[in-house]
Amino acid sequence: MAMSKTKTLTVETHCYHCGEDLPFSPYILADKQFCCLGCQGVYQILSSHNLDNYYAYNDVPGQTQKTQAPRLEYLDEPTIIADLVDYQDNETTVITFYIPAIHCSSCIWLLENLYKINPAIIQSRIDFLKKQVVITFKNKALSLRELAEILSRIGYEPLISLQDVVKKQQHDVSDRQLIRKIAVAGFCFGNTMLLSFPEYFGLSGLEQQFKDFFGWLNLAFCLPVVFYCGRDYFSSAWINLKNGVLNLDFPLALGIAVMFLRSAAEIFSRSGAGFADTLCGLVFFLLVGRWMQKHTYHHLSFERDYRSYFPVAVTLLKENKESPLPLNQLKQGDRILIRSNEIIPADAILLNGTARLDFSFVTGESIPVEKVLGEVVYAGGRQLGGAIELEVIKPVSQSYLTRLWNNETFTADKDRIKTFSGTASKYFSVALLSVAIGSGLFWLFKEDPSKAMASFTAVLIIACPCALALSSPFTLAAVLSIFDKNKFYLKNTAVIEELARIDTFVFDKTGTITNPEAANFSFSGKITAIQKQWISDLARNSGHPLSRELVKWIALPKQFTALDYQEKVGRGISGLIDGQLICLGSTAFLGIEPVPQLPGSTVHVMIADQYLGYFLSSQQWRNGFKDLVLHLGRHAGLHLLSGDQEHDRKSLIPFFPSIQHMHFRQSPQNKLDYIKTLQNKGHKVLMFGDGLNDAGALKQSDLGVAITDNINNFTPGCDAILDGSSFSRIPNFIRQAKDAVRVIHMSFGISLAYNALGLFFAVQGTLSPLIAAVLMPASTITIISFTSIAARLYARKNHLL
Amino acid sequence: MIYMLIGISILLALIFLLAFFWASKTGQNDDTYTPSVRMLFDEEATGKIDQKSDEDHL
Numbered sequence: 001m002a003m004s005k006t007k008t009l010t011v012e013t014h015c016y017h018c019g020e021d022l023p024f025s026p027y028i029l030a031d032k033q034f035c036c037l038g039c040q041g042v043y044q045i046l047s048s049h050n051l052d053n054y055y056a057y058n059d060v061p062g063q064t065q066k067t068q069a070p071r072l073e074y075l076d077e078p079t080i081i082a083d084l085v086d087y088q089d090n091e092t093t094v095i096t097f098y099i100p101a102i103h104c105s106s107c108i109w110l111l112e113n114l115y116k117i118n119p120a121i122i123q124s125r126i127d128f129l130k131k132q133v134v135i136t137f138k139n140k141a142l143s144l145r146e147l148a149e150i151l152s153r154i155g156y157e158p159l160i161s162l163q164d165v166v167k168k169q170q171h172d173v174s175d176r177q178l179i180r181k182i183a184v185a186g187f188c189f190g191n192t193m194l195l196s197f198p199e200y201f202g203l204s205g206l207e208q209q210f211k212d213f214f215g216w217l218n219l220a221f222c223l224p225v226v227f228y229c230g231r232d233y234f235s236s237a238w239i240n241l242k243n244g245v246l247n248l249d250f251p252l253a254l255g256i257a258v259m260f261l262r263s264a265a266e267i268f269s270r271s272g273a274g275f276a277d278t279l280c281g282l283v284f285f286l287l288v289g290r291w292m293q294k295h296t297y298h299h300l301s302f303e304r305d306y307r308s309y310f311p312v313a314v315t316l317l318k319e320n321k322e323s324p325l326p327l328n329q330l331k332q333g334d335r336i337l338i339r340s341n342e343i344i345p346a347d348a349i350l351l352n353g354t355a356r357l358d359f360s361f362v363t364g365e366s367i368p369v370e371k372v373l374g375e376v377v378y379a380g381g382r383q384l385g386g387a388i389e390l391e392v393i394k395p396v397s398q399s400y401l402t403r404l405w406n407n408e409t410f411t412a413d414k415d416r417i418k419t420f421s422g423t424a425s426k427y428f429s430v431a432l433l434s435v436a437i438g439s440g441l442f443w444l445f446k447e448d449p450s451k452a453m454a455s456f457t458a459v460l461i462i463a464c465p466c467a468l469a470l471s472s473p474f475t476l477a478a479v480l481s482i483f484d485k486n487k488f489y490l491k492n493t494a495v496i497e498e499l500a501r502i503d504t505f506v507f508d509k510t511g512t513i514t515n516p517e518a519a520n521f522s523f524s525g526k527i528t529a530i531q532k533q534w535i536s537d538l539a540r541n542s543g544h545p546l547s548r549e550l551v552k553w554i555a556l557p558k559q560f561t562a563l564d565y566q567e568k569v570g571r572g573i574s575g576l577i578d579g580q581l582i583c584l585g586s587t588a589f590l591g592i593e594p595v596p597q598l599p600g601s602t603v604h605v606m607i608a609d610q611y612l613g614y615f616l617s618s619q620q621w622r623n624g625f626k627d628l629v630l631h632l633g634r635h636a637g638l639h640l641l642s643g644d645q646e647h648d649r650k651s652l653i654p655f656f657p658s659i660q661h662m663h664f665r666q667s668p669q670n671k672l673d674y675i676k677t678l679q680n681k682g683h684k685v686l687m688f689g690d691g692l693n694d695a696g697a698l699k700q701s702d703l704g705v706a707i708t709d710n711i712n713n714f715t716p717g718c719d720a721i722l723d724g725s726s727f728s729r730i731p732n733f734i735r736q737a738k739d740a741v742r743v744i745h746m747s748f749g750i751s752l753a754y755n756a757l758g759l760f761f762a763v764q765g766t767l768s769p770l771i772a773a774v775l776m777p778a779s780t781i782t783i784i785s786f787t788s789i790a791a792r793l794y795a796r797k798n799h800l801l
Numbered sequence: 802m803i804y805m806l807i808g809i810s811i812l813l814a815l816i817f818l819l820a821f822f823w824a825s826k827t828g829q830n831d832d833t834y835t836p837s838v839r840m841l842f843d844e845e846a847t848g849k850i851d852q853k854s855d856e857d858h859l
Contacts, residue, residue, distance in 0.1 A: 053843075057842075105838045105841070108835060108838050108839060108842075109842050112839070112842075125835075126835050127831070127832045127835055128832070128834050128835040128838065129832065129833075129834050129835075130832070176825050176826075176830070176831075179825060179830065180822060180825055183818060183821050183822070183825075184818070187814065187818045190814075191811065191814065210803070213804065213807075217807075217811075
């Protein structure tokens with residue numbers, strides 16, 4: 001009862017479908033209120049197919065439908081279809097779509113009931129974490145395009161791009177293989193442990209006959225563990241050794257090999273029980289550690305380039321006929337049609353229409369660029385005006401923008417983050433070998449060759465750095481999931497260690513430190529709804545960023561046309577709307593008393609010679625930007641690289657330590673080079689960026705962080721993705737990363753203490769299998785619990801939990 | 802006797818291991834979240850709406 005009550009309350013002020021605030025005059029259908037026609041349309045479709053339960057599982061499960069539906073003609077092209085589908089025959093087609101809008105249980109329910117909307121859909125299955133839906137449908141009754149249109153109409157537009165993330169994920173089976181290895185190792189570990197217990201507890205005379213049998217069985221269980229599960233350690237150690245690198249896999253592989261050989265020797269010669277259970281346990285825990293480290297975000301991609309930003313196809317004009325053409329077949333000299341809100345895929349010459357292009361994502365320039373007939377238009381711009389015709393002058397891969405990806409930075413392997421365990425293992429391996437050889441020589445010197453052999457192998461077995469190998473993965477995996485909860489998504493665990501080393505921060509401007517959805521205005525004074533309408537209709541005429549943001553913020557459709565419109569650049573605008581003289585602008589423009597300095601830009605309003613008040617744009621920079629730079633600036637260098645003009649230079653000066661650190665009008669290549677110069681000076685550089693123009697700098701920097709307000713949106717290739725709402729937490733993340741490295745050091749110390757204890761027995765040649773069987777799991781469990789608890793404690797200290 | 806019992810127990814464990822292999826091969830471990838939500842959906846959900854329209858007829 002109480003639930004239904006709260007529900008009606010939500011419905012009254014918010015859109016029934018998407019939950020956004022209702023506009024001045026909401027759309028009403030069957031007592032439900034909607035914010036836009038799109039949302040109402042989705043509701044209509046769902047209710048006419050008896051799918052009302054969509055709204056029962058969650059309140060306001062929908063996504064706003066204010067943005068325009070895309071054009072999907074290209075999905076009729078057989079070549080494109082063949083590229084996209086998983087399976088196709090004469091009857092049925094199976095396709096996997098990536099749908100970013102999937103976010104709640106209602107989505108699952110609706111998308112798995114698609115067959116109720118169109119009977120040609122046989123089955124649809126969702127993979128929620130990957131945000132993918134696999135749809136099987138009858139291709140005679142329903143085309144791929146119609147299917148995509150159905151999905152778009154109900155608010156689940158599939159994301160189809162040139163760089164198909166879906167396909168890549170389907171072919172990745174390494175995860176399954178690792179899990180299979182863990183299963184085998186766990187199976188053998190359990191069995192060998194059971195078979196070893198009698199030996200540890202002591203066998204009575206009667207049971208002695210089983211001793212050999214248990215030994216042989218144990219050895220049999222070791223075979224798959226060593227040769228199947230542990231195979232990677234041998235090959236990795238061998239490859240690294242060939243390259244002259246001593247990594248942690250070397251002592252691990254040595255430990256596994258020695259343990260196996262000594263167990264086999266003891267069992268063959270009936271001289272002992274061997275270390276079968278320790279061996280299986282070791283491999284099992286190691287593999288679990290590896291699995292922990294392999295935390296993947298199925299719905300995020302860190303490898304995106306321009307191909308996932310560009311559309312799959314473009315409209316080709318040939319003999320006055322429009323036809324869709326796959327983008328990779330686009331040639332020089334082709335005539336293409338770009339409609340409103342579409343992206344220009346290649347450098348081209350404008351032939352027809354007026355181009356008003358938004359390059360903010362590509363160059364960082366925030367004001368739309370106008371182009372006239374005959375001018376060259378660079379790829380990557382989004383057309384804001386009506387449809388335009390273009391002639392392609394360069395293929396897609398050779399355009400001004402995409403050339404960036406031909407830079408050597410992109411072909412170079414970025415797997416160069418130095419991890420602590422990598423550095424430490426070098427010394428560890430050397431120390432381990434010298435202790436083993438030293439103790440062996442000692443006993444040889446005392447003329448006790450059997451003890452020499454025993455102590456040599458025992459050292460290699462007991463010091464096998466299992467706990468050591470686990471301390472990094474478990475700490476970092478814990479930190480990774482803590483970051484994850486705070487909407488900071490890292491590509492892999494090594495990024496955390498790199499984050500702790502950063503000493504220089506470079507910021508992009510547009511979209512990174514300014515909020516793309518920008519200004520949040522507040523009005524001081526009194527204003528009526530119709531006055532707001534007038535202001536919006538006047539400001540619509542101006543190209544000034546503040547006017548555009550104001551129009552966006554008021555969000556009312558156009559009703560009146562301005563007469564006698566005048567604009568004084570940088571001061572204000574005026575005009576007659578609905579018979580009223582309306583003036584917007586600075587106090588000087590309106591001829592009134594100046595107001596004291598306010599935190600943000602102001603737009604003063606005067607209607608019919610009466611001063612009403614002012615709009616204050618409260619959020620020019622991202623939330624917490626000021627505190628962030630103050631905080632970071634204390635210990636690290638701050639730089640600004642903007643592709644934009646200098647109009648924000650003045651307001652940014654207080655944030656950056658010196659004017660030499662602020663650079664405007666930077667091309668993507670400039671940005672990349674600037675980062676390189678900083679690195680050559682010995683700095684560890686972290687780059688914050690958001691657009692394609694930052695892609696080179698993100699790749700070149702030691703750590704590239706892409707900032708986005710919607711993690712489903714396009715982000716350029718990077719090492720980490722940060723949700724805009726967590727922007728102010730960056731110092732906390734850095735502190736946590738440093739603490740994580742501290743935890744790794746401490747757990748290293750703990751595992752070394754365990755090793756020293758084991759070595760005490762080993763060098764004397766008195767290491768019994770029982771001691772090994774107790775020490776190995778004990779040290780492992782200590783490390784696992786210590787690292788996860790310490791990481792969480794530090795996270796609490798850093799206000800991340 | 803004991804040899805046989807141990808043999809049987811290991812065989813049984815092996816069968817479970819193979820069952821796990823089969824499950825992993827057919828992709829049953831690929832998505833560990835969606836099924837947990839899916840099982841909560843009511844198949845009868847549409848029935849409720851039909852009932853309501855019946856009432857309208859009355």
